[in-house]
Amino acid sequence: MKAEGRNNWKSVQEEVRHRIAAHIWRPGDLIPNEVDLAKEFGCSRTTVNRALQELADGGLLDRKRKAGTRVAHNPVRRAKLDIPLIRAEIEAKGAVCRHAILTREMRPAPASVQVGMRAEPNEALLHLQALYTADDVPYVFEDRWINPHVVPSVIDADFSVLSPNEWLVRQVPADEGDIAFCATTCSPEVAAKLSCPPGAALFAVDRTTMHAGQIVTSVRLVFHQGYRLRTQL
């Protein structure tokens, strides 16, 4: 049990991870308190706390005052998912990213979008459709609604240089939002844009972005056939 020398929080964390993976501490087990662990590892309680807090935040440990720290019963895997700008994602693959605005109009949004936007019925919102290409191959089709009440300057925005995606990020650093991932059947319209067969199964992302409690934009991204969103545990 050579536990000496663990005087920094990362090595403490690694040791704790190891003990859980090796079943030295099993799911549901109470592990020693911070003071005792600090003694064992030869570091201060602060360092142990730093190590354990992150593990608890990641779902591997359950911590309660007085009750102590237990190995989580159902180790919920918490993956970190990076949602980069489309341009950054494409360029990270070494491809050239271009975008084209296919549609730009003010019109009442469909009911499903309106509800999310809390717009008046029949109120016109800015509707944009854009296609992003990687080395001139269709990559993702963007169908976006923007709330002009929240971002009035969007009316005169020029999306030829900065894509809607980038323009919005710069204008309105969003503080909240939710994301949903799903599969969708390729419609004939989308098929023409993405150069894929109608009826194909396509990966789609629906994202709603909020700022100061108001919905800024609601967007659906439909990716090219075969697209995979990867991440690590």
Next chain:
Amino acid sequence: MKAEGRNNWKSVQEEVRHRIAAHIWRPGDLIPNEVDLAKEFGCSRTTVNRALQELADGGLLDRKRKAGTRVAHNPVRRAKLDIPLIRAEIEAKGAVCRHAILTREMRPAPASVQVGMRAEPNEALLHLQALYTADDVPYVFEDRWINPHVVPSVIDADFSVLSPNEWLVRQVPADEGDIAFCATTCSPEVAAKLSCPPGAALFAVDRTTMHAGQIVTSVRLVFHQGYRLRTQL
């Protein structure tokens, strides 16, 4: 600029978030160093550090020694994605979760799986197929390969009470893994199991789980039609 009273790290973090959202600090801007912020907020540098480190970890700030802290130029949105047990996910909706083992056999895996498993060519691996239902409605179809070298006890495991999913989590708390999300076209076989039309677009998750550098299991989960994976930013 009433910045007094921010003597705990959460309120410091909130104030920093606010300044970025309100464009007081713009993308690319250098923000004051920790010592100055500590003075301004009337707290110790440790507290400021705690607040800023988490923001940097979340991608909102870029920090470099000597160069200082800047608001990230491309604010990468980092969503936290919880990957619960299938049973937990279904029961969280208030439904009753059941599972049935449809296939259980030792056989050589297809090439695509073998490569990931680093198995010998034609080496037999354990192949499982299972269906999970929510209130007896098909929810997700699981197609899994398990490496018996890593988990020998899997050969005699009983999956009637504990699903393969749960059994593995208890036996081998994985420490690593990767996940990919994609859309897939429903094959006739899967259609029969999930009670959906062949050709439908289905959401699928491919997951590979590692323990101590070895692949434990490789699984594809194909969800029922209309399934959406949600998360928040």
Next chain:
DNA sequence: AAGTGGTCTAGACCACTCC
């Protein structure tokens, strides 16, 4: 060389919660 973040320490007090 110097400025900045990264981390550790020892001690302290508080908040929660189980008994």
Next chain:
DNA sequence: GAGTGGTCTAGACCACTTA
């Protein structure tokens, strides 16, 4: 009431990066 985690503090030293 008592044990545990949550957090703050002041100070210190180190590691890295830029100038």
